Amino acid sequence: MQEEQLIAGLRAKDRKTTEYLYDKYSRALFAVVSRIVFDKDIAEEVFHDSFVKITNKIDRYEETKGRLYTWMANICRNSAIDKLRSKEISQAGKTNTIDDFVYGMESQSGTQEHIDGIGVKELMVALNEDQKFIIEYIYFKGYTHSEVSEEFEIPLGTVKSRVRAAIQVLKKNVARI
Amino acid sequence: MNIQSYISSGKLELFLLGELTDREREEVLDRAKRYPEIQQELNDLEETMFAFDSMTGVVPSQEVKDKIFTSLESTFILKENPKLIGDTAQVKVIPITSAWKPFAIAASIAAILASGAAFYYADKYQERNQQFTALLQDQSVMADNLNQVKFDYEKKGSQLDKLIAGDYKKVKMLGDSFELQKDARVDVLWDQEAEDVFVAVNQLNGLSDELDYQLWAIGEDGPVGIGLVNAGEKMALQQMKSVADAGTFAITIEPKGGSIAPNLEKLVVLGEVS
Secondary structure, three states, rough: OHHHHHHHHHHHHHHHHHHHHHHHHHHHHHHHHHHHHOOOOHHHHHHHHHHHHHHHHHHHHHHHHHHHHHHHHHHHHHHHHHHHHHHOOOOOOOOOHHHHHHHHHHHOOOOHHHOOOHHHHHHHHOOOOHHHHHHHHHHOOOOOOOHHHHHOOOOOOHHHHHHHHHHHHHHHHHHHH | OOHHHOOOOOHHHHOOOOOHHHHHHHHHHHHHHOHHHHHHHHHHHHHHHHHHHHHOOOOOOOOHHHHHHHHHHHHHOOOHHHHHHHHOOOOOOHHHHHHHHHHHHHHHHHHHHHHHHHHHHHHHHHHHHHHOOOOOOOOHHHHHHHHHHHHHHHHHHHHHHHHHOOOOOEEEOOOOOOOOOOOOOEEEEEOOOOOOOEEEEEEEEOOOOOEEEEEEEEEOOOOEEEEOOOOOOOOOOOEOOOOOOOEEEEEEEEOOOOOOOOOHHHHHEEOOOO
């Protein structure tokens, strides 16, 4: 299905299109949420709310302002960050690092999840320490780049170029795997 | 503009992370429109992020999917028969499976009932709101009345205190010996020691707006005006100015506001202090 068709179907509140959207994007969007919100039940709750929000607010999405996936991922990311910062979740005892995410996923029972996690470790290994740090804080801990800059006293420009470098590495390796 | 340095600034990544201000977003969108390389890089990065997210994620549980679609159930719109809309070739037919019909019917009925209820309650709300406003107004009127009553009560209370504590003489003023109002009768209550004077109208005709009844205390120095008498306020005590010396009290009709000297031709009632 073309993106225009998909958007038109969503705007028409069509069930089949919504199911297609879910099948195509739920894994990626759930990843956006669950790497920030580590607790599986809470992550699923956030994902539920975000997906409902996406379908309900589809009229607010503007094609000229960016692609659909980016818009959806940002809704998920912001909901996850909101949840993480709400008092509801106590992150006490949870460091929420890439390692937790990778090993946490691997330790879960069932082959399904095990297969799903393939490649993450390889992707992460390719990053140098600086890049890993940036990815960890921005992708896994829900920091904004300016928060990373302030908290760790890294110049904003450096944060930006590290984000760029890290994503370039991911880009290269995603294509390879 | 150096396209490569713009691309490598990291701005596009932040754009995708939703971390740019509205103005910066506009800038990125504008440049992407103008320079195909930038648009291409944006597309590649988005693909990368989607691929990264897809690879690192796990599929959410079936329960979440069921819950989501249950939550969305009421928002789905069942397609009308596309033939009714127009060219069948262009309209994609989304078949309505029979399993959805009962839900659709139930949802429609629920929607109708809900709108009915909404109208009903909106109407009720309006009505209650008006009643409430009316009650508030009533309440405000009552509060005013209560204040008036309280004021009167306090006045009466203090008058009563004076009457009980003081040594009041009652002077009956009658109109039978004059031409104007034969049946007129007004009582003066006077405490000579405290010099307090009250009048109580028993019978006094109403006057036109330009005229007033004026009470006079007539002593050794002649008549002294000690206040205007309200004819309408019957059987109630009206306090007058204080008087130390008087042998006679009388009421005349005077122009509005009273006069310095009484018009004896308009004498209404007179009573001597016994």
